[in-house]
Amino acid sequence: MKIALSGYGKMGRMIESAAQSAGHTIVLKADIGAEGAVRVGSAAELAEAVKKSGADGVIDFTHPASVVENILALTHLGLPIVVGTTGWYDKLEEVRRAAQTGGACVFYSANYSIGVNLFYRIAEYAARLTAAYSEYDTAVSETHHRRKADSPSGTALDLAKAVMRGNPHKKETVFNAQDIKDDRLYVASLRVGSVPGTHRVYFDSPADTIELTHCARSREGFACGAVRAFEWLAGGLANGSLKKGALYTMDDMLVD
Ligand SMILES: NC(=O)c1ccc[n+]([C@@H]2O[C@H](COP(=O)([O-])OP(=O)(O)OC[C@H]3O[C@@H](n4cnc5c(N)ncnc54)[C@H](O)[C@@H]3O)[C@@H](O)[C@H]2O)c1
Structure with missing residues (x-):
């Protein structure tokens, strides 16, 4: 699958290698300034870059201060979004409404291990x-x-x-x-x-x-779990087992 990364810090880099090892292609690395990434100055610019990249979906590991704006801008694209950034869950209802309106699926977890x-x-x-x-x-x-x-x-x-x-x-x-x-x-x-x-x-x-x-021995477990969540979300949307416009968590993905 083609994945766009929002945030190219410690986790973004680790997800890049976990995704590549799993056979995916990183079509965009977007960041507000990290070396090796496309510079995006706003959430609208991020959404535009994702659209142009032809990605099948986005994985976001950025910052609590900007993640909600990012998600809201991305929901308009109707793509699956996996959010690893923490510290924004008081805005969950706003994100739920935006996902519904935009027809995007948002997967979020404070811990992807x-x-x-x-x-x-x-x-x-x-x-x-x-x-x-x-x-x-x-x-x-x-x-x-x-x-x-x-x-x-x-x-x-x-x-x-x-x-x-x-x-x-x-x-x-x-x-x-x-x-x-x-x-x-x-x-x-x-x-x-x-x-x-x-x-x-x-x-x-x-x-x-x-x-x-x-x-935890390293951050690798978080990165592999986030890639797995992306595969589950994009795969479920493609085969019709998941609904567009909904929010999902690890509880939905893990087998009981
Ligand atoms: N859910 C999990 O399993 C899990 C695991 C580890 C870290 N985290 C969380 O993920 C987030 C990122 O962690 P990290 O260790 O990679 O941090 P980091 O500081 O190494 O990287 C964050 C990157 O995001 C970039 N960034 C900030 N605002 C941005 C924006 N608006 N648009 C694009 N890029 C932006 C920064 O420039 C930086 O390169 C934190 O909230 C952290 O708590 C979650």
Whole structure:
């Protein structure tokens, strides 16, 4: 398939090689200034460049400040769009309406690693099992490199949601160790060195601890997952199993 990349930073470059290894062609690398990419000064210019490139769809890993504008401009083209950029989900309804109007499909995920998405499900199941035994308390922790902008990570927040779906006794998250009450799920963050991302769930009783860990070795898992999402989205639209004008997530793609 022919893929246009919106954003040619760390993830854009990694997606380029993951897509090429999977046999796809990158027909456009668009960025506001990265070396080796076509320079685009606005969302309208991005949409124009994508249109000219003849791409079958777009993968966007840019910046929270501009991603919504990009998506809104791209939806007019009616192409599948895979969005990896995080930090814009408060605008989801606006994007949903634009996708409907433009007939575009938007796939979004805060974490494209297949392993992390399986981990959410495993954690939810483990939380459900341990919730039946009042002696078990639960907590979530995450460790990342020191340059990470957000804390806690979006993945830790999604992991906490999965744990709370499994364990109804935990009703809200807290990030300060002083605030932990029985019905609160503590989410702890550690920043050190160059760790790409480690997430843990603890189920602790007076007698023992059950610990589940997901440890990312590199960003490759995100890139491969985003390419897979693109293939699933474009393939599903071509064979009629997916609807135009809709939003999709990893939950739609992963097999139950
Ligand atoms: N969903 C996931 O699995 C996942 C994984 C890793 C990173 N991310 C997210 O992806 C985003 C990008 O991450 P990164 O590590 O590649 O960052 P990066 O800073 O290395 O690259 C971002 C690139 O986007 C370009 N850019 C910024 N605004 C633009 C615009 N309006 N149009 C075109 N290009 C633009 C920048 O010039 C830069 O080259 C971040 O939001 C990050 O949190 C998501």
